[in-house]
Amino acid sequence: MTPADFIRKWERSELKESASAQSHFVDLCHLLDVETPTDVDAVGDTYCFEKGATKSTGGQGFADVWKKACFGWEYKGPRANLDAAYAQLQRYAVALENPPLLIVSDTKT
Numbered sequence: 001m002t003p004a005d006f007i008r009k010w011e012r013s014e015l016k017e018s019a020s021a022q023s024h025f026v027d028l029c030h031l032l033d034v035e036t037p038t039d040v041d042a043v044g045d046t047y048c049f050e051k052g053a054t055k056s057t058g059g060q061g062f063a064d065v066w067k068k069a070c071f072g073w074e075y076k077g078p079r080a081n082l083d084a085a086y087a088q089l090q091r092y093a094v095a096l097e098n099p100p101l102l103i104v105s106d107t108k109t
Contacts, residue, residue, distance in 0.1 A: 053095035
């Protein structure tokens with residue numbers, strides 16, 4: 001996938017987070033020529049989509065993408081509040097083993 005292909009595909013997308021997050025991340029991996037979670041980890045122990053996490057405030061949630069000792073990633077729908085998404089991801093950080101990067105994104109930014 002070229003940068004132009006990536007931009008062309010995602011700039012017109014109005015899909016909700018649940019319909020686009022994994023596809024967007026896989027396209028991003030292809031653009032950057034890196035392996036996707038399912039290429040690397042068939043079990044989901046170190047790199048996966050929808051990593052379950054206990055929130056620091058109680059209750060359960062899911063990080064959209066997680067790579068052990070690298071990052072936690074939370075997607076939101078187009079033009080959503082990314083500050084709120086970051087706060088959400090911070091509540092998962094301990095359960096995600098405190099990755100050094102916490103990334104929030106929509107498919108437009």
